[in-house]
Structure formats: structure tokens, C-alpha cells
Amino acid sequence: xxxxxxxxxxxxxxxxxxxxxxxxxxxxxxxxxxxxxxxxxxxxxxxxxxxxxxxxxxxxxxxxxxxxxxxxxxxxxxxxxxxxxxxxxxxxxxxxxxxxxxxxxxxxxxxxxxxxxxxxxxxxxxxxxxxxxxxxxxxxxxxxxxxxxxxxxxxxxxxxxxxxxxxxxxxxxxxxxxxxxxxxxxxxxxxxxxxxxxxxxxxxxxxxxxxxxxxxxxxxxxxxxxxxxxxxxxxxxxxxxxxxxxxxxxxxxxxxxxxxxxxxxxxxxxxxxxxxxxxxxxxxxxxxxxxxxxxxxxxxxxxxxxxxxxxxxxxxxxxxxxxxxxxxxxx
Amino acid sequence: xxxxxxxxxxxxxxxxxxxxxxxxxxxxxxxxxxxxxxxxxxxxxxxxxxxxxxxxxxxxxxxxxxxxxxxxxxxxxxxxxxxxxxxxxxxxxxxxxxxxxxxxxxxxxxxxxxxxxxxxxxxxxxxxxxxxxxxxxxxxxxxxxxxxxxxxxxxxxxxxxxxxxxxxxxxxxxxxxxxxxxxxxxxxxxxxxxxxxxxxxxxxxxxxxxxxxxxxxxxxxxxxxxxxxxxxxxxxxxxxxxxxxxxxxxxxxxxxxxxxxxxxxxxxxxxxxxxxxxxxxxxxxxxxxxxxxxxxxxxxxxxxxxxxxxxxxxxxxxxxxxxxxxxxxxxxxxxxxxxxxxxxxx
Numbered sequence: 001x002x003x004x005x006x007x008x009x010x011x012x013x014x015x016x017x018x019x020x021x022x023x024x025x026x027x028x029x030x031x032x033x034x035x036x037x038x039x040x041x042x043x044x045x046x047x048x049x050x051x052x053x054x055x056x057x058x059x060x061x062x063x064x065x066x067x068x069x070x071x072x073x074x075x076x077x078x079x080x081x082x083x084x085x086x087x088x089x090x091x092x093x094x095x096x097x098x099x100x101x102x103x104x105x106x107x108x109x110x111x112x113x114x115x116x117x118x119x120x121x122x123x124x125x126x127x128x129x130x131x132x133x134x135x136x137x138x139x140x141x142x143x144x145x146x147x148x149x150x151x152x153x154x155x156x157x158x159x160x161x162x163x164x165x166x167x168x169x170x171x172x173x174x175x176x177x178x179x180x181x182x183x184x185x186x187x188x189x190x191x192x193x194x195x196x197x198x199x200x201x202x203x204x205x206x207x208x209x210x211x212x213x214x215x216x217x218x219x220x221x222x223x224x225x226x227x228x229x230x231x232x233x234x235x236x237x238x239x240x241x242x243x244x245x246x247x248x249x250x251x252x253x254x255x256x257x258x259x260x261x262x263x264x265x266x267x268x269x270x271x272x273x274x275x276x277x278x279x280x281x282x283x284x285x286x287x288x289x290x291x292x293x294x295x296x297x298x299x300x301x302x303x304x305x306x307x308x309x310x311x312x313x314x315x316x317x318x319x320x321x322x323x324x325x326x327x328x329x330x331x
Numbered sequence: 332x333x334x335x336x337x338x339x340x341x342x343x344x345x346x347x348x349x350x351x352x353x354x355x356x357x358x359x360x361x362x363x364x365x366x367x368x369x370x371x372x373x374x375x376x377x378x379x380x381x382x383x384x385x386x387x388x389x390x391x392x393x394x395x396x397x398x399x400x401x402x403x404x405x406x407x408x409x410x411x412x413x414x415x416x417x418x419x420x421x422x423x424x425x426x427x428x429x430x431x432x433x434x435x436x437x438x439x440x441x442x443x444x445x446x447x448x449x450x451x452x453x454x455x456x457x458x459x460x461x462x463x464x465x466x467x468x469x470x471x472x473x474x475x476x477x478x479x480x481x482x483x484x485x486x487x488x489x490x491x492x493x494x495x496x497x498x499x500x501x502x503x504x505x506x507x508x509x510x511x512x513x514x515x516x517x518x519x520x521x522x523x524x525x526x527x528x529x530x531x532x533x534x535x536x537x538x539x540x541x542x543x544x545x546x547x548x549x550x551x552x553x554x555x556x557x558x559x560x561x562x563x564x565x566x567x568x569x570x571x572x573x574x575x576x577x578x579x580x581x582x583x584x585x586x587x588x589x590x591x592x593x594x595x596x597x598x599x600x601x602x603x604x605x606x607x608x609x610x611x612x613x614x615x616x617x618x619x620x621x622x623x624x625x626x627x628x629x630x631x632x633x634x635x636x637x638x639x640x641x642x643x644x645x646x647x648x649x650x651x652x653x654x655x656x657x658x659x660x661x662x663x664x665x666x667x668x669x670x671x672x673x674x675x676x677x
Contacts, residue, residue, distance in 0.1 A: 034542035043537050050530065089587045154374030158558045158584050159591075169566050176566060245529045246562035247584075249555045251369035254526045296522060296538040306495070306525065 006330065013330075016323045017267055017283040020316060024287060028294045035297055042174045044289045049182035050075070050241045050253075052285040055260045055267070056189050057119075057233030059281045062264055063193075064226045065206040065273025066126060066133040070140035071234035072257035074118050076148045076248075078111035078238030083157030083248030085110060086164055090247065092157035100163040107164055111239040112232050118144060119231020123224040141257070149250050158247030168243040178240050183282075185233070190278040202226060207274030263288050266316045287316060358388035359416025359617060363445075364406055366423045367398040370527065370555060371582040373421070375602050375663055376446065380419065383610035386672050389416065398497075400424040407431035416617045417441045417455070419609060425449050425498045441616045443609055446600070447499060450641045455616045457644040458608045460600040462499055465579050465649050466506020469550060472596045472651050473507075476548055476575050477517065485516035486547035489539050491532050491560065493552045495523040500552045503579060507550070520546075524556055533559035540567050540574075551578040554585030554597060554664075561593045581652060586664040589657055597652040602663035604629045604647045607673050612645075614675040627676070630669055631661065 001009075012019060029036035054071050061068040086107050088094035097103050118140060125136045167177045193199035201222050205212045213219045237256075242248050267284030269276030291312045363380055365373050381391045394410070396403035400423045410418055411434055418435055420442055422428040429452045432442045441455030448459045477486050490507065493500035504521065511517055520543060524532040532551060539546060540563070549564075551557045557578040564574055571592035578585050581599030588594035608629045615622050622643040624636050634647040652662055660667040 037541060039541040040538065043534075043541065046537070047534050090584055149368055154368040155371050156555055156558070156582075156584055158587065165562075165565075168562070241530055244562065245533055245559040246565070247558055249369070249529050249558075251367075251527060252529055254369075254528045292534065293538050296535050297542045 009326075009330070013323050013327055015280075016320065017280050017287065017316075020266075020319060021283050021287045021290065024290050024294075028290065032294055032297050035294065038174060040293060040297075042171075042176075042179075044286060044293050045183075046176050046179045047292065048282075048285045048289040049176075049179045050237045050244060051256060051259055051263060051288065052182045052282055053185050053240060054234055054237035054256060055263045055281050055285055056185055056278060057230030057237075058260050059264045059267070059269050059276060059278060060189070060193075060202065060226045060233075061133070061230045062269050062271060063206045063273060063276045064202050064223055065209060066223065066226070067137060068119075068122065068227065068230045068234075069134070069137040069257060070118065070122060070144055071230060071237070071260060072253050072255075073141050073144035073148065074115050074231055074234035075238030075241060075256065076250075076253045077118070077144050078114050078235035079242040079245075079248040079252050080148050080152055080157070080238075080250070081114050082107045082111055082164070082239055082242040083160065084151065086161040087157035087159050087247045088161070089159040090157045091152055091155045092159065092247070094161075096161070100161070103161045103163045104167070107161075108236075108239055111235045113235075115231040115233070115235020115238070116228050117231070119228040119234075120224070122231065123227030126227065127220045127223045152248070152250045154250050156247060156249040160242060160246045164243055165246055168246070178243055181236075181240065185236070186278055186282045189233075193278055198222065198225065203274055203276075205273075259288055262313045262317075266313070266320060268320065284316075288313070357390070358614075359390075360413075361389045361391045361417045361419060361613070362410045362413075362415050363391055363393045363419040364403055364410070364421065365393055365395050366403070366421050366447075368395050369398070370553065370580075371584070372446075372553075372580045372600060372602060375582075376421070376606060379603055379606035379663070379668065380445070380609060382668060383607050383673055384613065387610050387613055387675050389610075389613055391419075396423050398423055400427045403428060404431050407435065411435050411438050411440060414438070415440060417443060417613065419443045419445045420447075420449075420454075421445045422447045422449060426451060441619065443616060444641075445609060446605060448641075448644070450639070453640070453642045455619075455642060456609070456612055456622065457639075457642060458605050459644070459646060460605060460649045461646055462502035463506035463509075464646070465598050465600065466503045466508070467510050468598045468649050468651055469503070469577065469579055469596075470507050470510030472577060472598065473511065473517075473548060473550065474514065476577070476595055477514075480547055480575060483516070484514045487518045487520065487543055487545050489536070489543070489546050489549045490519055490521040491535055491549065491551045491556055492521060492523040493527040493556070494525055497527070503552050524551075527553060527556070529555050529559035531559075532556035533563040536560040536563040537567065540564070540569075546574060548575040548577065551576070553580050554578045554582035554588075557588055557594055558584050561588055564593075581662055581664045583664045583666055586652065586657055586662065589652065589654055592654075595653065597664070599650045599652050599662055599664070601632060601647045601649060601661075603661070603669055604632045604634065607669070608634060608645045608647060611673055611676050612643075622676075630671075630673070 126133045263284035267281035394406045444457040522535045576594040577596035579598040585597035636645045
């Protein structure tokens with residue numbers, strides 16, 4: 001193999017998920033009626049916003065060599081907190097602020113505070129008490145969802161304050177502002193991971209925690225921060241979810257954890273830690289949304305959609321596995 | 332001082348221990364096996380059943396299965412061991428709970444099917460609005476709305492189901508499509524909102540409005556799905572009435588959307604009447620007396636008890652809620668529980 005062709009192959013392998021996305025978009029556009037249109041592509045980007053933001057936090061924790069199963073429930077709690085405070089119907093309290101736009105930062109801060117607090121508790125139990133992240137966050141997944149049901153009484157809040165809903169309706173270049181928020185998050189966190197000491201240390205810790213400690217990296221502090229960020233980004237995802245659905249129900253976000261995991265893995269993050277980059281995760285999220293949209297547009301009987309969804313995700317992960325074997329052969 | 336405090340607490344504990352069974356034994360304890368507490372109908376059913384059963388002298392305890400069949404089966408086994416006066420079951424899965432029902436009935440514990448009809452095995456009593464019938468009512472309303480919009484029963488309908496693993500939504504679909512088959516000029520596009528999750532419904536509506544911009548009407552199988560559907564329509568620049576929206580179950584969120592003009596119809600499940608019927612017949616069920624077929628007045632609704640292969644079955648008519656009758660306090664979505672006390676059927 002010549003040096004040039006080797007470089008081309010490595011470039012393709014490095015960005016395989018993006019090529020997969022491109023291939024999927026071309027195939028679906030050519031085969032599924034109505035798929036190829038700007039509106040559908042805008043929908044894919046918009047539908048990726050909640051899952052994308054949730055996947056960022058999850059990816060950070062997985063890259064650090066741990067796990068956070070609580071992100072879905074934290075998002076639901078944040079959505080419910082936003083709904084209860086700023087929805088005017090159902091169980092919403094309909095709080096009005098002057099000027100009205102203040103509802104945006106206040107609701108966001110309330111949600112973020114809830115998420116960061118749960119993230120900090122998870123982090124404390126994992127880092128300081130040395131409990132298994134799997135067990136701690138699994139417990140949080142259950143008790144936080146329970147809290148959503150308890151505070152809502154199983155009822156829903158709807159009719160979100162227009163100042164907040166505005167972010168879900170207003171479009172910039174055909175894409176809702178909520179999707180731009182998600183894109184900004186990916187850009188920001190990708191920069192943090194690639195260009196800051198925190199990002200580099202997180203990857204080193206994920207690769208070998210003991211070696212990172214011996215190298216003088218403040219492992220506990222970095223891990224704690226990773227869990228807090230996972231909680232906060234999950235809460236941001238919940239806030240976006242409340243905007244998207246103009247309120248919150250007790251089962252909001254159910255099933256998103258597994259999609260977030262799938263996106264993270266497809267995006268090239270190793271579940272063993274120490275490997276992964278956020279642009280790939282975003283491509284993974286877009287890929288899942290593209291598949292989901294294709295299923296929505298195909299005339300499939302309702303009962304088969306989950307089967308198709310699962311098989312397509314499996315195909316994406318298999319391709320990713322093939323990528324790793326090719327890379328090993330190249331090395 | 333310490334001894335006195337201990338004596339007081341001890342006396343209180345003894346008094347409580349004596350009082351609790353005395354109350355519970357007024358007429359007996361009933362267990363309600365609710366499939367989930369993640370939707371407003373189910374949450375409402377807990378408080379309605381509790382209220383009506385208390386009026387006729389029964390104490391109720393609720394166990395939530397979180398939409399998991401295996402959890403509900405375990406709960407049934409546990410409750411059978413406690414030998415309650417009766418079990419009210421709203422089954423997660425219509426067929427999987429059959430052995431548990433048979434086990435309870437064999438142990439002499441009457442099982443009452445609530446909201447979700449199980450016809451494969453006998454029960455002591457069944458109180459339903461009829462999920463297939465909800466589909467029928469919905470079809471009649473779609474017929475009316477399409478005629479109003481297009482001058483004839485023609486056009487395109489987007490049907491947003493709940494989770495495709497839930498027989499409840501499949502029965503509504505069955506009833507709806509059975510009646511709509513009479514109208515060949517109506518195209519029905521059916522898509523499932525996995526796990527009854529609202530944002531999935533929003534995604535479906537957003538995609539379908541681009542793929543099928545000529546959709547005339549969206550029929551969601553639950554009101555909370557309509558909230559997300561309407562949010563998606565709003566994001567797509569639609570105004571109330573551009574696309575007709577309807578849903579089933581009669582939850583408060585649905586009524587709110589009708590009042591705002593976004594939704595035209597909500598097919599109500601008569602929650603209060605369904606719960607009241609269970610309480611009205613509870614004495615007879617517990618005593619294993621015969622429940623005679625015929626017409627009964629349940630909270631003002633003419634309801635029919637029939638003797639079926641699976642036992643006595645009361646069917647309470649569902650109603651179509653529109654902007655003309657929306658303020659009727661009998662609709663559970665208005666959250667005004669009936670003030671009249673119900674009486675046991677003699």
C-alpha cells in the first residue's frame with residue numbers, strides 16, 4: 001500500500017461515521033419517497049438536538065472510563081421542573097417574569113442546577129465513596145424517574161411560556177434555535193476535549209486511571225467534574241425536550257438512554273474509556289435520527305419499526321467494528 | 332420522664348394497631364393493580380377508585396406495574412397470598428395475566444377487570460369503556476370532521492398509535508380502521524409513538540407533515556401525544572384548525588387543547604363512571620352474588636351489564652368531547668369528581 005492510499009484509508013477510517021451518515025442519507029434519499037428535501041434534513045438536525053446534548057455528557061463520562069445511566073431520568077426531571085415552573089396548563093404554575101424573556105435564563109438555570117446537583121451526587125458516590133458508577137447511576141436512573149412521577153403525580157404540564165417556546169419555533173437558516181443550541185454545545189465541548197487540559201486529562205484518565213494519578217493528574221477532581229457536566233448536559237437536554245414538546249409528561253424521554261448509548265458507540269467512543277471524540281458522537285446522533293426519520297416515512301407496519309431500528313443500529317456498530325479490525329491490520 | 336414518653340408512644344402504637352385492622356375490616360381490603368402511573372388516565376383511575384370504594388366501605392391499596400408484565404404477574408402472586416376481598420386488575424398485557432387471574436379466582440379471590448377487557452378467562456366483573464368502541468367513536472368523529480373540511484368523507488388521516496406492544500392502542504386502531512374501511516377515499520397513515528413517549532409523536536408529526544403535506548387530520552391515541560403533535564404543528568408554522576387534531580382518553584391536556592382551538596375532538600373514556608361501576612357492584616362481587624344483566628344508571632350514564640363468557644361485563648359509553656360540550660363536569664378531564672355519593676347495587 002502506498003503512503004498516499006494509506007493516508008486516504010486512514011482519513012476514511014477516522015471519519016467513518018460521517019461517511020456512513022452520508023451513505024445512509026444518499027440511500028434513503030434515493031429509495032424513500034419524500035426523504036430528499038431540505039425540510040426533512042432540517043427535521044433530522046432538529047430531532048437530534050435533545051439526544052445530541054444528552055450524548056455529550058454521556059460520552060464525557062464514558063471517555064473517562066465510567067458510565068452514567070441516569071442521564072435520561074435527569075433530562076426528564078429537568079423537563080418536568082421547567083414544565084411545572086413555566087407551563088400555564090396542567091400542573092404548571094405558570095410563573096410570569098418581567099421582562100418575559102427572563103423566563104429563558106431562569107428556567108435554564110433551574111434545570112441546570114437540578115442536573116448538576118444529581119451529577120455531583122453521582123460523582124461523589126463514585127469518586128469519594130468508591131462505589132461502582134454502574135450501580136450508582138442505575139440507582140439514580142430509577143430514583144430520579146420516580147421523583148418525576150412523584151412531583152408530577154403522574155400528571156402533565158403543558159403550554160410552556162411563549163418566551164421559552166420561541167426557541168423551538170424560531171428558525172435560523174431553516175433550523176430551529178434549539179438545534180443551534182445543540183450544535184453550539186458540540187462545537188464548545190469538542191473544543192474543550194481537544195484543546196484544553198481538562199479534555200486531555202479526561203482521555204488519559206479513561207485510558208489508565210492509575211497511570212494518570214501517578215502522572216500527577218488530579219483524577220478525583222476531573223472525574224467529579226465529568227459527572228457534574230454529564231448531569232448538567234442531561235438537564236440541558238431535558239430543557240430542550242420541554243421546549244420541543246411545549247411541556248412535560250411523566251414519561252417524557254423514556255428510551256432515550258439506549259439511543260444515547262447507541263449514538264456514543266456508533267460515534268467511535270470506546271466503552272472501555274480513553275478513546276473517542278465528540279464530532280463523531282454528533283455524527284452518530286445524526287445517523288440515528290436519519291434512520292428514525294426514514295422509518296417514519298416508510299410505509300412499514302407499526303410492529304416492525306423497532307426491529308428495523310435495532311437492526312440498522314446493529315449494522316452501524318458492525319461497520320464500526322470492521323473499522324477497528326482494518327485499523328489494527330494497518331498498524 | 333423517659334418511661335412516661337415510652338408509655339405514651341407504646342399506648343399510641345397499640346391504639347393504632349387496633350384501629351387499623353378495625354378500619355380495614357369494615358368491609359375488606361381491595362388491591363388495585365394499575366399498569367402504570369405515567370399517564371393521567373391511570374393516575375386519575377387510582378383516585379377515582381379509591382374515592383368510590385371508600386364510599387361503599389372498602390379500603391384500597393394500589394400497586395404500580397410500571398408497564399411491565401412480569402412485575403404485574405409477581406404483584407398478583409403476592410396479593411393472592413394476602414387474601415384480599417377483591418383484586419381490581421387493569422392488565423399490562425391482556426393475555427399474559429390470564430394464569431394469574433385464574434389462580435386468584437381459584438383461591439376464591441374475585442378479580443375485576445378494569446378498563447382493559449380480558450375475554451380469554453372468566454372474571455368476577457369487567458368494567459370497560461371498550462377500547463375497540465373508542466375506535467368506533469373516533470371513526471364517527473373523523474367521518475364528521477372530514478365531511479366538514481372537505482365536503483365529503485375523503486382525505487388523509489395520520490394515526491399516531493401508542494407503543495405497538497400495547498394491546499390497548501392496537502384495539503383502538505382495530506376499531507378505528509374497521510369503521511374507516513367503509514370510506515375508500517380516506518387514506519390512513521399509521522405510525523407508532525414508541526413507549527407512548529410524547530416527543531416521538533412530535534417527531535412523527537414533523538416528518539409526516541413534510542412527506543404528506545395534505546394531511547387533513549391527526550388522530551393520536553392519547554391526549555398527551557396531542558400536546559407534542561400540536562407543538563410540532565406550531566413549529567411548522569401551522570395555525571389552529573389548519574390541520575384537525577383529535578385524540579382519545581379525555582385527559583385534561585386534551586380538553587385544554589380543544590379550548591385553545593388546536594384540537595377538535597377528544598374521545599372520552601368515562602373514567603369516573605368506570606370506577607363508580609366497580610364500587611357499585613363491589614358488595615355483590617365480594618359476596619359472589621349474581622350480577623343481573625340489564626341497564627344500570629352509573630353517574631347518570633346509561634350502562635349495560637351483559638352476561639358474557641368471561642363473566643358479567645358492564646360497558647359504559649364513551650363520549651366525543653367537542654367545544655360544544657367541553658364544560659360538562661362529568662368529563663373526568665375537567666377534574667371535578669362527582670359530589671354525589673354512590674350506593675351499592677341491591
